[in-house]
Amino acid sequence: MQLKWLSSLTQVTAQQWDTLFTNDKLNDTNPFCRHAFLLALEQGGSVDSGTGTRRHSGWYSQHLTLWQDNVLLAAVPGYIKSHSYGEYLFDWQIAEAYQQHQLAYYPKWIAAIPFTPATGPRLGLLSADLADSLLPHICAAIKQRLAANDFCSAQWLYTTAPLQHSLTEQGFLARHDVQFLWQNSGYKQFDDFLQQLNARKRKQIRQERNQTNGFSIKTLHGNELSAAHWQAIIRCYQATYLKRSGHQGYISPQSFMALAETMADSIVVFAAFTGAAAQDIIAAALCFKSADTLYGRYWGTLIDAGHLHFELCYYQGIEYCIRHGLRDYDAGAQGEHKLKRGFEPVMRYGSYLFADTPLSGAITAYFQQETEHLKAYIAQAMQVLPYKKI
16 A cells, blocks of 8 residues: 545546545535535635636645555545634644644644535445554554654544544544534425424514515526626625635635635525626625535625525425435534524534643543533533424
């Protein structure tokens, strides 16, 4: 076996890469692990220093791969980071503690999907039964670079629970987060879902939806989106980021257009129009889908219009899952207000390995306390869900 660190996904073919991240039971590849998704970020300049508008993104491709002759056996999508933006399983408090103790915290290496806090495979395998034999080699390579001071920590973000358990056995610290997930209980229509809620929440949701009657709401799949549609969607996305964060967003227009070209089959957009033309889009939620899940990802609006956000980012997605028989709706990170709309709290997983410092013991204790707090929070949050009490 030969281990290679790749600084670009052009060093491996889409077929080689995607084969490792395909769920054989569903005959489906996680959209964010697809070669096309990661390459669009790279070639559009959203990561690395490509031809896009963001020449210094602070994300530098460093994918870990294992080969047997010319056969790709395993891969981990990875990046060297010079900051902690765009990760969502944030570590700002740890970085601040390092700074206070005059310790270097960056660069770090993360196994993650840029700007995408969605749980999914972080270790792609040619065959699932290779996991136990290959993971120790992968972890040894990471530890070797950590010992060589190539980076100050290694972090796996939004992994599956089984992978977190395996990484813990390899010496990584377990860390957790909470997100909110809508789950389809075999509903036939949106009203079936509403009937499971208490009367007050049913009324509230209907009122919120009625407040968007002045707009034309459309569902558009990737193959229905014209260049003019994409220009309008990007305009909404950039305007919202500019107002909220002072920059035009993590994803460059070039990356969006690359996604439009290569991932149309995975894209769903919920858009609000003030007229019939594409340029009349004034708000849009860009989603991706897999065989069983809808992922809400990028939202933008040109106006401050009441409940458009709830309609496009939550209710349209719920309706879409019901109509198309999708099991889950993962509407993104954070957002405690999702609880009121039927999204249940779920635990998410990360794994961390730090170079040995005087802070090592404190970090271990912090992660343990954080996990206990999150468990208590989930228990409390479950009590305020709007579903009828049985």
